[in-house]
Amino acid sequence: MRIIVVDDDFLVTASLKTIIESDPNIRVEGIGNNGIQAIDLFEELQPDILLIDIRMDEMNGIDAAKIILERHPEAKILFLTTFSDDVYIIQALKIGAKGYLLKQNFESIIPSLKTVYAGQRVFGDEIITKIPSLLNDASKDGFADLELSEKEHLIMTHVAEGLSNKEIADLICLGEGTVRNYISIILDKLSLRDRTQLAVFYHKRHQ
Structure with missing residues (x-):
C-alpha cells in the first residue's frame, strides 16, 4: 500500500511516517505540507491513499481534495485533523472523502488506512456520532x-x-x-x- 502524508506540522508528518511504516506492508511515498503540494504529489505519485490535514497554509486540505477528486474520482482520501468542526465534517462527506479521523487517535491510523484501501469508509468514534x-x-x-x-x-x-x-x-x-x-x-x-x-x-x- 502506497501512502502520501500531507500536514503543515513537520513533526506530525515525521511521526505519521514512523507510525505508518511500522507496518511492513505500507510505505509512505511522499510528504507534503500544504494543499498545493498534496495535489502535485498526488499527480506525480498516484498513491493508493492520500492522508491529509485540513487547516494548512496556501491551500487547505478540503480544497486540495476537491481538485484531486475532480481529476481522479476514484482517489481515496482520508482526512486526519485535530478539528471535529461540523462544517469540515459536512464538507468532507460531500466531496467524497473516504474517512475523517482525529489526530489524537493515532492507534487507529493503520487500521483505518487498511479499511479505506479495501474500499470502505471510516470515521472516528467522535465523528460517527455526529454524522x-x-x-x-x-x-x-x-x-x-x-x-x-x-x-x-x-x-x-x-x-x-x-x-x-x-x-x-x-x-x-x-x-x-x-x-x-x-x-x-x-x-x-x-x-x-x-x-x-x-x-x-x-x-x-x-x-
Whole structure:
C-alpha cells in the first residue's frame, strides 16, 4: 500500500511516517505540507491513499481534495485533523472523502488506512456520532413536505451521495438488509422505481 502524508506540522508528518511504516506492508511515498503540494504529489505519485490535514497554509486540505477528486474520482482520501468542526465534517462527506479521523487517535491510523484501501469508509468514534444529525440538518430544507422519518431521510441522503447499501449500513450502524428494506419503503413512499430515480429526485429537490 502506497501512502502520501500531507500536514503543515513537520513533526506530525515525521511521526505519521514512523507510525505508518511500522507496518511492513505500507510505505509512505511522499510528504507534503500544504494543499498545493498534496495535489502535485498526488499527480506525480498516484498513491493508493492520500492522508491529509485540513487547516494548512496556501491551500487547505478540503480544497486540495476537491481538485484531486475532480481529476481522479476514484482517489481515496482520508482526512486526519485535530478539528471535529461540523462544517469540515459536512464538507468532507460531500466531496467524497473516504474517512475523517482525529489526530489524537493515532492507534487507529493503520487500521483505518487498511479499511479505506479495501474500499470502505471510516470515521472516528467522535465523528460517527455526529454524522446523522449533521447530514439531516444540512439537507432537510426542501424535504419538509415528505412523509419521511429522520432515518429514512438520512438513508435517502446517503443513496444520493452514491453510497452502497453496505457503506450506508457501516456508516449508520444498521444491517445491510435493514438498509435495503428502508430504501424499498422510501421508494414506495415517493413513488419512485429505483435508487437512480431516488438520487435524481434528491438532487432536484436539494437545488
